[in-house]
Amino acid sequence: MKTKLEELLRFPCSFTYKVIGIARPELIDQLVKVIQLKIxxxxxxxxxxxxxxxxxxxxxxxxxxxxxxxxxLYYDISKINMVRMVL
Structure with missing residues (x-):
């Protein structure tokens, strides 16, 4: 069964993640590294x-x-230790 989000998107497409985490410079580095591994x-x-x-x-x-x-990517980003929320 498709989720509502999946039904709304047409691929390929741009998709924005909003990540809330502890204010440390390495959070951004880790976030970009995880994303670059997949895309x-x-x-x-x-x-x-x-x-x-x-x-x-x-x-x-x-x-x-x-x-x-x-x-x-939602799953991988949420596994970063300093991440508190992924939207």
Whole structure:
């Protein structure tokens, strides 16, 4: 059974992940490294810091060929130790 997200997307397509995690420079490096393993490319993350500077949100757009890539990256990104949430 297809999910609603899968039904809405037409592949190939651009897809943006928003990741919230602990504000450390290595979070961005790890995030880009994980994404490049699945979908090689040049990525320029957009970063916003929380008011207290404890957390950052990172938005990064990929060009996915199929829904399995999107799903797989959600899983891999969520496994990064400093990640608190993946949207």
């Amino acid at each position: 090689p490319g040049d990525y320029i993350p957009q970063i916003k810091s929380s008011n207290k500077g404890t957390y950052i949100s990172v938005s990064i757009t990929v060009f996915a060929k199929n829904f399995e890539q999107i799903e797989s």
